[in-house]
Amino acid sequence: MPGVRRSRTRNARLRACAVLVLASTGTGATLLYNSEEHKLLADRGAAAADERTASLPYPTRYHGYTAAEYVAGYRAAKQLAVGFQTNNPADYSEQTKKVQDNSYWTGFAQRAGNLELHIPALAQAPARTLVVTGWDGTGDATFTFGELVSLYGDYRRTVHCVAGRCYLTNSDAPKYRIQAGTRPAGTIHFEYGTDCFVPVVNCGWRPDPVPTRTYLRAIGSGLWPPYGTLGNTTSNTAWPEEALDAGWWGDEMLRIANVNDWHFASAAVAWYIGMHRLALHYAILARTDNTYWNHALHYEASALHSLTDLFAFGHVVTSRDRTSRAMMAAEGLLGNPAYLWMENVIDVGGGRRDGDGAVALTTSLPAIQDRSSPRNDFMPSYRGTIALANRALSEKNYHDQYNGSGATVMNLRRQEFTIKGDGQLRTTSGATERIITETVRISLQTLFDAHAGNGTAEQIGAAGSSFFDALLNIPVFVKTHPEGQFNGRWTRYAIAVDAFTNAAIVPVDASACLMPVVDGTSAPPAGGAGSCMTLDRPTGASILAELLQRNGLLGKGDRMALDVSGNNNGTYDVGDFLAWVRANNATPADAGRIPVNPLNGTEP
């Protein structure tokens, strides 16, 4: 019932009823990598990029934070959330005051996530940090690029930039309908406390108000904002216009998570391509007006959120496009300007929705054209009907299940690595982490390269352009999966990405071994199946033939893999061949039998 669902939930009886009525629908956020993981991966990748000729518009810049300064951002987020700064949940105390999660009812669900907010080691901090300005409601604040990658997608759907200013909030001025008085703009407020639910008395539990930028940085560093155990299935924590209430951000996270199809499977690829093409467009505009760098970096952050999502197996397997589309339709949001802006991104990325809402990829790309986006991108994207809620619940479960199981996958560079999912970056192999951060670096690097070069956006943003080489890194082939449901199968986006990148790795008969659609209406296949196909590695014979004859026996992904392990000059050449010979102790007599190593992706 909309009137109930959209109301604040300070009424225990309402909560009890909601539990009884909707316990079967389930709730919870379908996020991928937790925000602290997104931040770390993106900041480490950005640190390795070469800004070349770019003159970034201060305060956007590369900054030399010390490792301690960088990690302090995570510590501050965890302190605000749960009152301690370690990775040991036993350090938590319910008696600590001025802590976010101690000032909300125990019925709020975010505490479980906040207790696990992982603070990286000093050694994991990037050597330098790309910081980007963003408008937080009262002024230009700076965020790390990784914080923006975290925020876009999970906490903000659209990118809205005007004249070099990119907005992270829907408005500057607050409107409060429950609390008395008007809160100062740009300051986030918290609940009243677990023992005094009145608007005036401060019992000491709630944290002091913090600037919006501080709270957004904390979210971007892994803080989970408040949301109830039932999510927003029946009600919200804050009114829609109360963006300065901490709970609003939890509500918004759930509203977005209901319909976040652009984080999954083919839709995620289309979103990345679309946003990256637009980011390239703005990086080129920055040749004459460097304030466009802010546009480019915000768009790129949104692009990379979806791209890095694809390193979680739950996001590779699960599709959310049909359900998300149906929910938006059920809520009457298909004509919403923010949604139309998002659909344009998918369109610019080569994504095409069928009548059922499923997104398929094409290499036929339209002209790069941004669409005017509203600063206020609020959309009441709730779960609609019980049937849709159940579909979403199934998709959440698939997401969780496959993130949990993980898989050994391969990309178009033939790198073989294991991926997992949410909250598991800390246990992910160094090889996998390097591939993800390198993906970020490559993508961001192409913005700097585009800016330094002479090509037009249409030229470098065309299918087959090397400015999409980051796509060579994403998982496209499932080598083995613990439950045996997808062994030897190609992702549904593999053929399109192969063509889009000119990788020439995916065989012509790959369509016989595609992963099935898995969503709320299509259950996964039975497990225990054998491998449908193998992704054979080329031998030394083809490596040599490519060097001597340039005959295309090696795909682009193979050539780039050899280059990376050789002289890394952007092309496969005799130096790379020499490196391969040395690495394999190859001789002319046996070279033909030696496979190309998976190189950097080899699991230790």
Added chain:
Amino acid sequence: MNIRGATRIRTLAITLVAALLLPGCGDDKEPTASDKAGQLRVVLTTPNAGQDGAAVIVLNGPTAPRNVTAGSGLNLWGGPVNTPQATIALTGVLNAGPILVLDVDDVTRAGEYSATLREVSSADESVALRTDLSGYSLTVMQ
């Protein structure tokens, strides 16, 4: 034997030997292919002697060489060469001097053979591609 007689015998012998050695004298047979077969050397001139570790070389000739072998300490990749034009690679420390030996049918056509460097890589760990090949050359000679 007087001196005059000895001189005459010596002149005759020289004439006979010369007739045997000079083409068209004393024998009507044309020289066979095997008579002309032999080896040609491909000699490298380099500004980075001992510092390069690999090269790609394009060979051209009137006919395919019978055999191509790498110089001392080098490995040849891309053999056997069985076409008049061929691209091969060498790995190993590249010093100035002979780096390839071509067994050819007709060494008298040495001038029709050529060898060109297409790519050169440094031998150190960087395996850097030499972007400037000025100062490098290959010469085919007997």
